[in-house]
Amino acid sequence: xxxxxxxxxxxxxxxxxxxxxxxxxxxxxxxxxxxxxxxxxxxxxxxxxxxxxxxxxxxxxxxxxxxxxxxxxxxxxxxxxxxxxxxxxxxxxxxxxxxxxxxxxxxxxxxxxxxxxxxxxxxxxxxxxxxxxxxxxxxxxxxxxxxxxxxxxxxxxxxxxxxxxxxxxxxxxxxxxxxxxxxxxxxx
DNA sequence: CAGTGGATGCTCT
DNA sequence: GAGCATCCACTGT
Numbered sequence: 001x002x003x004x005x006x007x008x009x010x011x012x013x014x015x016x017x018x019x020x021x022x023x024x025x026x027x028x029x030x031x032x033x034x035x036x037x038x039x040x041x042x043x044x045x046x047x048x049x050x051x052x053x054x055x056x057x058x059x060x061x062x063x064x065x066x067x068x069x070x071x072x073x074x075x076x077x078x079x080x081x082x083x084x085x086x087x088x089x090x091x092x093x094x095x096x097x098x099x100x101x102x103x104x105x106x107x108x109x110x111x112x113x114x115x116x117x118x119x120x121x122x123x124x125x126x127x128x129x130x131x132x133x134x135x136x137x138x139x140x141x142x143x144x145x146x147x148x149x150x151x152x153x154x155x156x157x158x159x160x161x162x163x164x165x166x167x168x169x170x171x172x173x174x175x176x177x178x179x180x181x182x183x184x185x186x187x188x
Numbered sequence: 189c190a191g192t193g194g195a196t197g198c199t200c201t
Numbered sequence: 202g203a204g205c206a207t208c209c210a211c212t213g214t
Contacts (some may be wrong), residue, residue: 036206044206046199053199071207072196078206091206121207161206181207 003138003145007062011037011081011088016156016172018079018090020148023138025127028100030117031148032092033174034181036159038078040087043164047087057135058087067124067134074121077129079138093160093171094118096179097126119181 006017015037023029038045038058046068051059057066058080066078066089078089095117097104104116104126117126124130138145153175158166160181173180 038206046206068206069196069198071205072198074207076206093206115208119207159206163205 001147003147004063007079007081007090009082011039011090012170014079014081015090015170016154019154019172019174020150020152022098022144022146022148023092023095023127024099024144024146025129026100026142027144028103029127030095030098031174031179032094033096033177033179034094034118035172036091036093037170037172038089038091039082042168042170044159044162044166044168045087047089051087055087058089059085060135063138065129065133065136065138067129067131069131070121075124075130076120077124077133091120092123093120094173094177094180095123095126096177114178118179118183 007014015035018032018035021032023032040047042048046055047058054068057064060080061084062081064080066080067075070076076091078091080089082088097113097116107128108116108126115122117123154172155175156169157171158169159171
């Protein structure tokens with residue numbers, strides 16, 4: 001399975017399928033251990049109601065980044081999925097840091113390894129992703145996506161921090177990972 | 189451990 | 202003017 005095939009299909013296959021892939025930006029990053037799926041028919045999604053304003057990238061080609069500002073302070077990054085015009089994306093919620101830890105620590109203000117990239121806002125800060133990357137293609141030389149070297153076991157839970165469509169269990173976490181945004185809690 | 193509240197800017201009503 | 206796809210510091214067990 002290539003990255004293009006994975007993200008080019010349904011976001012509901014791409015989201016769990018991305019667990020275990022390694023994301024690198026200029027050689028800094030790690031294993032994807034937590035994501036959430038969003039799509040157009042989903043009241044919690046920025047793409048709900050069609051392409052307007054900040055969400056237009058979600059309706060573009062798969063394999064590009066959709067970056068938005070969260071709570072006025074943080075950046076959050078998504079991988080656009082599915083066919084052009086469908087408004088689907090996978091929110092990157094946590095990485096297990098594997099490469100460039102010194103650089104991540106510097107960008108994150110010297111926090112512990114556990115907090116380097118375990119959370120959507122932390123992850124973008126650790127990798128240096130900002131709105132300048134909105135719409136960027138996830139291709140070399142800047143970005144690299146490396147397939148899993150072993151099969152990841154994935155568990156499914158409700159999404160975090162939303163108030164609408166809360167009954168949809170579209171959050172996916174690597175089973176047993178201590179690098180998710182809330183390890184040690186329910187369905188980490 | 190759990191719970192609360194502040195920071196801060198963009199989108200939508 | 203309200204409401205966020207968040208994080209951190211602080212409080213109280």
